[in-house]
Amino acid sequence: MTPPIRFGLIGVDSPHAPSFTRLFGNGVDGAVPGGTVTHAWKGEAASDFPLSLDRIDSFADEVSGLGVTLCDSPEAVAEACDALLIVASDARTHPHYFERVVRYGKPIYVDTRFAPTLAEARTMLAQAQASGTLVLAGSPKRFTPEFQAARGGARVREVTLDGALPTQPGHPGLSWYGVHLVDLAVAALGAGPEAITVDAGKQGSFTTVTSVTVRWGNERVADMKGESQWNPLTTGRLTTDEGVREFSIEAGPSMLVGLLKGIVDSIHRGTPNVPLREILSIVAIVEAANKSLEAGLPVSVGRSS
Template structure:
């Protein structure tokens, strides 16, 4: 792709509000809110029978995306052939590994929205497929790229982070697998991956009361870096945070909605142009590993240690 032509993006799975939101924000690739890319093709995806969130809205979102001028294809492979880069925005994270496998072989940039993979083993397989085919792996919660968070994080070294946000769940996505992954992503973006310094973290959700809808989790890197993540099962659009760095204390407040997605899409365009991952691969694996450990700690009530 050339630096002048808008990147032609293809959506893989359209059962998320991100599908029409991404399409609108990119626009025609020239004078949209996020110039440099445009969504041209999409594949609806295959909703699981046990995932109502997908079943009940996939047709409406497909119609909405089609109404915005996007060509609907009958397979992810057809989308991959027609586009320069792929956006896996299917809301059911359990579909991500297989969808990724089907398009990674084309050797094009592939963004996996928010929930990269349900398990660390699957995430490692996805990165191996990408390496074998030469695909550029893109990932990350939109909250990571929100200007409010990036401004608060700054350039100083962070050593303690306190995050509060909604923690609802969905069928097949227990514990932190659904909305908690946003908080884990912000924690890793602030404090680093498991591959840095200590090489392991201990996750403790023993003080949580999931049955009462109240969750509190501490993630300790073992070298002075600590993240606390808390919230309730009722969804709200707000995520709050406090970041303690070598230069002092910074706070941020993020509101979910289309404007929050702008930083992510700008970063995706830049990564496609430069060929550099937007999230370091060790951080992708660390996010998945910490989510897994958090879920185990929530289930057992005891701390769980996970290594690099």
């Protein structure tokens, strides 16, 4: 049998850190065989990001209690492991963390929020190409059986998505939880969106996204909406050449299984689990949505090729 892939966590201030560790288990008889988390670096919590500050110590203790060795640096984790999982919850840290470990040439998964800006995402992919690093990405929701069954193989013309749209400090608009909806839209309609319109509402003194429309060529369109309060359900409706298909996804540890199985498979094949142009398109949509939110006007999406 092929030995389990030894994964290392970079940043542990997300519930994905202990969840990934538990789902992989010993790499043989866990929920996701083929990989095991052996090392982790705690990460650095930003002073303006309470969600990280309030959780990083407890998650580090939890991961350590599961048998994972805590290291003093991301470089030490990279040296000890076969592949890396950047699961730090603050997306603003991802480009720098990626830069610190990409030179080791080992596969790197960047969790959900790949990078805050398209320029940073392009730099990260260029660094990966220079070092021969396999880049892995994507929201767990894209890999769920519910979405995969609805997506099928038919051409999708329209996507309607409804899910939570809360924000966090430093993560406005779609940058926090809305990126899950963006990922599903790109998974269904492909790379290369052209224009975006954002409708906003007020939550106290904050302006929040209530709905987003993204247009591709050939009259393909995605409509995304949701409330500012988090809830575990994401629902969708795909209009395809073969008819209408609907799906519903509930957040929880089981939702992560498809993602982790795909990561293991992609590493064995040596191919990305998400096309690189789709990674750039997701970042481009989120960035354009923030610009539309600030301007109060439709904006074009930055080139994602």
